[in-house]
Amino acid sequence: VARDAEFFRSSKGFSAMTGAEVSAIDRGRRVVTVKMAATGETIEHGYDKLVLATGASPVKPGFPIPDDPRVRPFQKPEDAQVFRRMAEAGKIGKVVIVGGGLIGCELVESAAGLWGLETALVEKEGHILPYVLDSEMAAMAQRHLESQGISVMTGCEVDRIKSRGEAGLQVGIEGSDALEADFVFLALGVQPNVDLARQCGLDIGPNGGIQVDRHMCTSDPRIFAGGDCVETTHRITGKTFFISMGSLANRHGRVIAEILAGGNEEFPGAFGTSFLKLFDYNLGATGLTERRAAASGFKPRCVWGTFPDKPDYHPEKRIFVVKMVYDGDSERLLGLQALGRGDATRRVDVFAALLQKQATVGDLFDFEPGYAPLYSEALDPLHHLAGMARARQRGVMFRHPGHALSSEAGEIMILDVREKEEAAAKPLPAAVAECGCDYSNIPLSELVERSSEVRRDKRIVVVCQRGSRSYQAALFLKAAGVHEVEVLGGGLQSQL
Numbered sequence: 039v040a041r042d043a044e045f046f047r048s049s050k051g052f053s054a055m056t057g058a059e060v061s062a063i064d065r066g067r068r069v070v071t072v073k074m075a076a077t078g079e080t081i082e083h084g085y086d087k088l089v090l091a092t093g094a095s096p097v098k099p100g101f102p103i104p105d106d107p108r109v110r111p112f113q114k115p116e117d118a119q120v121f122r123r124m125a126e127a128g129k130i131g132k133v134v135i136v137g138g139g140l141i142g143c144e145l146v147e148s149a150a151g152l153w154g155l156e157t158a159l160v161e162k163e164g165h166i167l168p169y170v171l172d173s174e175m176a177a178m179a180q181r182h183l184e185s186q187g188i189s190v191m192t193g194c195e196v197d198r199i200k201s202r203g204e205a206g207l208q209v210g211i212e213g214s215d216a217l218e219a220d221f222v223f224l225a226l227g228v229q230p231n232v233d234l235a236r237q238c239g240l241d242i243g244p245n246g247g248i249q250v251d252r253h254m255c256t257s258d259p260r261i262f263a264g265g266d267c268v269e270t271t272h273r274i275t276g277k278t279f280f281i282s283m284g285s286l287a288n289r290h291g292r293v294i295a296e297i298l299a300g301g302n303e304e305f306p307g308a309f310g311t312s313f314l315k316l317f318d319y320n321l322g323a324t325g326l327t328e329r330r331a332a333a334s335g336f337k338p339r340c341v342w343g344t345f346p347d348k349p350d351y352h353p354e355k356r357i358f359v360v361k362m363v364y365d366g367d368s369e370r371l372l373g374l375q376a377l378g379r380g381d382a383t384r385r386v387d388v389f390a391a392l393l394q395k396q397a398t399v400g401d402l403f404d405f406e407p408g409y410a411p412l413y414s415e416a417l418d419p420l421h422h423l424a425g426m427a428r429a430r431q432r433g434v435m436f437r438h439p440g441h442a443l444s445s446e447a448g449e450i451m452i453l454d455v456r457e458k459e460e461a462a463a464k465p466l467p468a469a470v471a472e473c474g475c476d477y478s479n480i481p482l483s484e485l486v487e488r489s490s491e492v493r494r495d496k497r498i499v500v501v502c503q504r505g506s507r508s509y510q511a512a513l514f515l516k517a518a519g520v521h522e523v524e525v526l527g528g529g530l531q532s533q534l
């Protein structure tokens with residue numbers, strides 16, 4: 039059922055006016071001025087309490103946008119409709135998407151996956167999804183996009199767009215060749231709509247959104263605000279940030295409604311939990327990235343693992359890579375990033391619920407999921423991550439999957455603890471095979487007997503396919519007197 043004025047009248051008993059724009063707020067008289075689009079008429083409306091839910095608008099680039107319907111943001115249904123009509127008419131061969139955030143990446147999938155168009159994604163930061171993922175996790179997402187034929191350019195800033203009529207569009211990139219396109223989406227993020235709030239003197243926060251307290255109340259006790267127009271408190275750092283999420287906007291609305299009805303509800307802030315589908319990959323993240331945790335004054339430690347979402351013998355099992363960030367001093371959980379074909383999102387949701395309780399690595403061991411082979415393994419990936427973090431706390435180092443082995447080739451020996459048949463069947467990824475390090479294959483099942491073969495004069499980087507066996511091997515080697523042991527985070531899978 040369409041959520042139109044009639045729906046709200048008949049199901050909720052309140053009147054909604056559409057085609058009506060509030061152009062001013064007079065806080066002294068407690069009146070808003072409303073301009074009716076159909077007639078141009080201006081009316082005044084009094085209030086006892088006022089709620090601002092003016093949303094956010096697409097960020098505009100720092101150069102002029104040509105007056106051409108083929109260059110547009112992606113915010114309104116009309117943006118999708120224009121694109122669809124042109125795609126159906128066969129008028130689009132090449133699409134350029136400017137901005138590699140959540141919306142830009144979703145658009146890539148639609149343009150290439152749904153419409154089969156040649157698609158390029160341009161991101162000015164050093165990696166895609168810069169506010170959601172750390173660089174090595176983003177590199178895995180990027181490799182997946184590239185495997186689907188997408189051209190991904192990072193660290194590249196678009197500085198002009200030229201409309202050439204029938205000849206299409208030209209997208210200029212600073213310091214690089216221009217791209218040809220038939221359609222350009224500008225997915226540069228959104229900024230809160232605060233003109234009304236600013237004009238009537240409400241406090242605006244450091245991130246450009248309306249400042250509200252835990253009751254979603256603005257600096258005027260009669261005016262509340264929620265959704266994309268407000269700043270949100272981060273539940274780990276305690277600092278405000280700006281995030282545009284329908285999930286949060288709905289929860290803001292509930293809190294405000296309770297308050298207006300005489301309640302005392304509070305909105306606790308957000309962790310920034312978000313999901314994204316990238317072709318057949320599920321991607322999710324919550325809490326702080328490693329970079330953000332460090333910038334917020336934590337001493338982040340990280341562990342990585344690759345896991346199946348069901349037992350390995352299950353024909354429908356799919357794998358996914360996870361990175362967990364926690365504080366090295368307090369062992370408090372800080373963030374999780376996950377991506378792959380497996381059900382990564384479920385773990386992100388569970389982790390977000392644990393963040394809410396300020397849980398630690400120890401609490402993660404105590405998390406009690408259901409187990410039946412159709413759905414899961416006896417030990418959940420989150421349990422394994424807790425085990426890895428414990429190993430890390432006991433001195434087993436986890437090698438950042440983004441750090442090239444070749445840069446320390448002379449100092450490292452790679453110890454592959456995969457079974458012999460497995461190692462023969464699954465060749466090492468190029469980043470490992472060609473790194474120039476010494477290499478030895480001692481399967482985990484033979485490690486106790488053959489541990490004397492492990493060299494003591496080099497740093498040992500233990501590898502297995504997914505990372506779980508290598509941290510167990512590393513724990514054993516440490517106990518057996520091998521001091522310099524590292525685990526390749528996420529296993530060989532993270533290098534593919």
Ligand SMILES: Cc1cc2nc3c(=O)[nH]c(=O)nc-3n(C[C@H](O)[C@H](O)[C@H](O)COP(=O)(O)OP(=O)(O)OC[C@H]3O[C@@H](n4cnc5c(N)ncnc54)[C@H](O)[C@@H]3O)c2cc1C
Pocket residue numbers: 058059060061091092093094112113114141231234264265266267282283284285286287
């Ligand atoms: C392409 C896209 C995909 C998204 N996907 C997701 C997702 O998967 N998950 C998720 O959680 N979020 C997602 N979001 C974000 C989500 O849509 C927003 O967070 C949510 O809509 C915010 O709700 P809101 O009510 O604050 O603002 P809006 O939905 O933007 O509504 C604000 C309304 O206020 C009206 N308005 C503004 N000024 C005035 C005025 N002066 N007078 C009268 N009316 C006014 C506007 O016309 C608009 O209708 C997505 C957003 C986009 C663009």
